[in-house]
Amino acid sequence: MILELDCGNSFIKWRVLAANAGRVLGEGVVDSNLALLEGLGELKGLALTFCRLVSVRTAEETGALTSLLKDTFDVPIVCAAPAREMSGVRNGYEEFERLGLDRWLAMLGGFHLASGACLVLDFGTAVTADFIASDGEHLGGFICPGMPLMRNQLRTHTRKIRYGDLAAEQALESLVPGRATVEAVERGCLLMLRGFVMTQLELARSYWGEDFVVFLTGGDASLVSEVVPRARVVPDLVFVGLAMACPLS
Numbered sequence: 001m002i003l004e005l006d007c008g009n010s011f012i013k014w015r016v017l018a019a020n021a022g023r024v025l026g027e028g029v030v031d032s033n034l035a036l037l038e039g040l041g042e043l044k045g046l047a048l049t050f051c052r053l054v055s056v057r058t059a060e061e062t063g064a065l066t067s068l069l070k071d072t073f074d075v076p077i078v079c080a081a082p083a084r085e086m087s088g089v090r091n092g093y094e095e096f097e098r099l100g101l102d103r104w105l106a107m108l109g110g111f112h113l114a115s116g117a118c119l120v121l122d123f124g125t126a127v128t129a130d131f132i133a134s135d136g137e138h139l140g141g142f143i144c145p146g147m148p149l150m151r152n153q154l155r156t157h158t159r160k161i162r163y164g165d166l167a168a169e170q171a172l173e174s175l176v177p178g179r180a181t182v183e184a185v186e187r188g189c190l191l192m193l194r195g196f197v198m199t200q201l202e203l204a205r206s207y208w209g210e211d212f213v214v215f216l217t218g219g220d221a222s223l224v225s226e227v228v229p230r231a232r233v234v235p236d237l238v239f240v241g242l243a244m245a246c247p248l249s
Ligand SMILES: Nc1ncnc2c1ncn2[C@@H]1O[C@H](COP(=O)(O)OP(=O)(O)O)[C@@H](O)[C@H]1O
Pocket: 007, 008, 009, 010, 011, 012, 013, 029, 123, 124, 125, 126, 147, 148, 218, 219, 220
């Protein structure tokens, strides 16, 4: 069995695949290394043979996690590493090693699935957009705050914006102008996110006309999917790229 991990800034996404990298035997989203071990512990008949992971965390944090996994499961662990070029995609950063590895893997996965030009939008702690032309050239991308960062900035830098998670969730059931703080903030931030998405689509159209695929991924992708009906929502896009960057042998 293969353990796959995507360590983002807020959450670790994990899944366990059958040994031939086929069926998904278990998966989860956790907020700590300990919770990861707990989640894995609940899987019946767990017998890991290999682990591959991608992390945008510090080397110290990633090292602590890989040590923990080595001690617990004693399996080979491979971490995705930056590359100038892979699977037909050319990293567009001037310093290729500085491009977030989650972005890089989502790009590899997207270009592979699209077999052509694509726009990859990832909605996590941060929101990222990446443009890959039909010849595999990464034209670059954009980074802006995601929903969690936007709302937390308002909560921490104002004195009178305070509300709980449940109220936040309920506030997004409609997008009419808010009549309470929680509605005004949650809907305002969501509209900013959707505005960002529309701008990315316009830019992609200016490059490629209608001849491109849009991918939505990341924990908050569902918040914007209705403004891009043509988009492919692929929650495991980073894992698609991870399998390409870290094959079994
Ligand atoms: N099961 C889940 N657990 C936690 N967050 C989730 C879950 N499903 C969706 N989300 C949303 O996903 C967002 C985090 O996205 P994610 O892609 O995991 O971020 P990151 O990669 O930066 O850690 C949160 O703001 C939350 O709204």
